[in-house]
Amino acid sequence: xxxxxxxxxxxxxxxxxxxxxxxxxxxxxxxxxxxxxxxxxxxxxxxxxxxxxxxxxxxxxxxxxxxxxxxxxxxxxxxxxxxxxxxxxxxxxxxxxxxxxxxxxxxxxxxxxxxxxxxxxxxxxxxxxxxxxx
Numbered sequence: 227x228x229x230x231x232x233x234x235x236x237x238x239x240x241x242x243x244x245x246x247x248x249x250x251x252x253x254x255x256x257x258x259x260x261x262x263x264x265x266x267x268x269x270x271x272x273x274x275x276x277x278x279x280x281x282x283x284x285x286x287x288x289x290x291x292x293x294x295x296x297x298x299x300x301x302x303x304x305x306x307x308x309x310x311x312x313x314x315x316x317x318x319x320x321x322x323x324x325x326x327x328x329x330x331x332x333x334x335x336x337x338x339x340x341x342x343x344x345x346x347x348x349x350x351x352x353x354x355x356x357x358x359x360x
Contacts, residue, residue, distance in 0.1 A: 242270075267346050
């Protein structure tokens, strides 16, 4: 009876970790790494971290100064390579790319990062203790 319960618990844990991995892929992140993180720590904890992290798919789709320029006539955003504005039909001159922005210096760990690391360590230790007892 205990073996069946343990098997169901492990399969459920891995199933939820797989759900987190699929959700991570949908948000533009590496699903394998999120699966490993969810399986080792907790699918619930990984899901919370994933929910509060930035959605990389929508961030890549938004217009930026590297991909779009404003039309001189109608002030709408058009692709940088466009020769004719799709909104008003005005002729456009292709614009050169602006120089890349310098990378900001690495930031020290924030309080949230430190708390998250401690929480992960606590969950891993508690998980090992619980599985050692079972």
